[in-house]
């Protein structure tokens with residue numbers, strides 16, 4: 001079962017986005033972002049948050065709950 005990332009919905013993409021960022025994955029070339037300005041803007045916001053978290057906690061991995069907070073914040077914004 002192939003998953004075509006370029007056809008995934010914004011909700012599907014956003015479900016995975018915080019996890020990708022949390023794992024340090026580079027999402028800038030993700031096919032969904034090529035045609036979705038909304039998700040590009042959301043990703044930019046999340047990367048700003050992630051960068052701030054790395055500066056606040058340079059020596060530790062952000063706990064999973066940080067990303068859960070971000071994910072639930074995204075879902076509340078819908």
Ligand SMILES: [Zn+2]
Pocket residue numbers: 009010011013032036038039
């Ligand atoms: Zn989208």
